[in-house]
Amino acid sequence: MINKRSFLGIPLARRSARRWLVVGFWVLILAFAVYFPLLLRMRPTFFGLPANWAFQFALLLISLLGGHDRRGLVRDFHGRTPEEGPADYSFMTPDDIAARKEAESQNRLDERDVRLRNAAHYRAYAAVRWIAFLVVFAAMTDPSLDFARLRQSLVLLLFLIIQTLPQSILLWTEPDMEEPQ
Amino acid sequence: MRAELVFLGRRVDMAAQRSRRTLVVLIYAGFAALLAWSWLADHCRTGGVYLIFATLLVNRLFLGGHYFGGLVKPFNGKGPRRSQAMPSELSLVLRIYRPEPEESEYRNDERELDQRNSAHYQAYYVLAVALLVLWELANLQVHLPRILARIGLTAELAVSLLGAGTLAAIIVAFTLPQAILLWTEPDMEEEG
Numbered sequence: 001m002i003n004k005r006s007f008l009g010i011p012l013a014r015r016s017a018r019r020w021l022v023v024g025f026w027v028l029i030l031a032f033a034v035y036f037p038l039l040l041r042m043r044p045t046f047f048g049l050p051a052n053w054a055f056q057f058a059l060l061l062i063s064l065l066g067g068h069d070r071r072g073l074v075r076d077f078h079g080r081t082p083e084e085g086p087a088d089y090s091f092m093t094p095d096d097i098a099a100r101k102e103a104e105s106q107n108r109l110d111e112r113d114v115r116l117r118n119a120a121h122y123r124a125y126a127a128v129r130w131i132a133f134l135v136v137f138a139a140m141t142d143p144s145l146d147f148a149r150l151r152q153s154l155v156l157l158l159f160l161i162i163q164t165l166p167q168s169i170l171l172w173t174e175p176d177m178e179e180p181q
Numbered sequence: 182m183r184a185e186l187v188f189l190g191r192r193v194d195m196a197a198q199r200s201r202r203t204l205v206v207l208i209y210a211g212f213a214a215l216l217a218w219s220w221l222a223d224h225c226r227t228g229g230v231y232l233i234f235a236t237l238l239v240n241r242l243f244l245g246g247h248y249f250g251g252l253v254k255p256f257n258g259k260g261p262r263r264s265q266a267m268p269s270e271l272s273l274v275l276r277i278y279r280p281e282p283e284e285s286e287y288r289n290d291e292r293e294l295d296q297r298n299s300a301h302y303q304a305y306y307v308l309a310v311a312l313l314v315l316w317e318l319a320n321l322q323v324h325l326p327r328i329l330a331r332i333g334l335t336a337e338l339a340v341s342l343l344g345a346g347t348l349a350a351i352i353v354a355f356t357l358p359q360a361i362l363l364w365t366e367p368d369m370e371e372e373g
Contacts, residue, residue, distance in 0.1 A: 115298070118302045121302040122301040125308075125354075125358070128354070129355065136344065136351060144336075148319070151322075152320055155315055155319045159309070159316050162305070163309065
């Protein structure tokens with residue numbers, strides 16, 4: 001289920017290395033959650049709103065973990081599965097069909113991948129369900145602008161957690177990769 | 182998944198997919214009506230707590246998943262806690278006493294575990310989209326309050342709407358995987 005054997009020169013074949021990466025990632029996400037309400041108060045600078053830059057950085061972090069496209073550390077969760085059968089290639093030129101087949105072969109999830117993906121989402125779902133209660137309490141607070149910023153940050157944090165928890169679980173739990181032959 | 186529902190001592194046949202789908206539609210229609218009523222009463226400030234309890238009760242009595250008792254087996258595969266004491270007279274009169282369940286009634290086999298995980302995978306993205314909508318609402322309140330004012334939403338009303346939206350998301354979060362399982366599982370075969 002893991003797409004890459006290294007990231008920025010760091011070998012990720014060993015589980016312990018992947019676990020360090022996950023810890024680093026969550027430290028950054030928590031730092032983001034703490035500082036984002038403060039950044040929202042800052043005035044626009046020459047380079048624009050600091051909060052917008054922080055948000056872009058958070059999106060970049062999410063995309064690095066993968067799960068939603070082919071380039072991340074974890075394979076695309078939405079790749080074609082064995083149960084889905086062959087794709088529909090009607091009204092496509094032979095070149096387009098060849099390109100699409102190539103992309104699909106890189107993106108295909110086998111039975112084990114689908115099982116791991118679904119199991120990771122099951123575990124993540126249980127955590128997210130309870131964290132969502134925090135947002136209810138935050139959502140019902142004071143309508144003033146200060147609380148609105150806090151609320152926005154909390155909902156954003158939950159969104160980041162939802163987007164990255166299954167990938168983190170997979171990176172954390174997958175065993176050491178075998179050496180390529 | 183169980184083929185029958187025991188409600189107040191009465192057995193209701195749920196082997197047919199159609200009856201399970203009807204149950205799911207009725208449950209969500211009920212939640213929508215309760216949410217609307219709670220919104221009209223006081224913008225879900227007091228009704229919200231009762232709605233969360235109603236969700237837990239619906240899981241306990243009909244859907245299952247988190248408790249032993251509904252149609253879907255407990256997701257964690259644990260059986261109900263039972264005391265060694267004799268059943269009370271009241272539970273016998275109301276016919277709500279149920280004997281110790283067999284292990285197959287709460288333990289998930291490999292196929293059921295796969296179905297459970299798959300249902301959670303599908304429900305996860307519904308929750309992600311719901312949260313994205315809530316985040317947009319929170320975002321508008323901070324950055325573009327004029328847009329909210331233009332459509333008649335004051336700051337107080339926007340907060341109430343965010344609260345109601347989050348409440349709806351929590352109801353969905355606690356019920357959707359079970360609803361997906363009940364909706365998608367085909368008709369059960371008769372035991373022969």
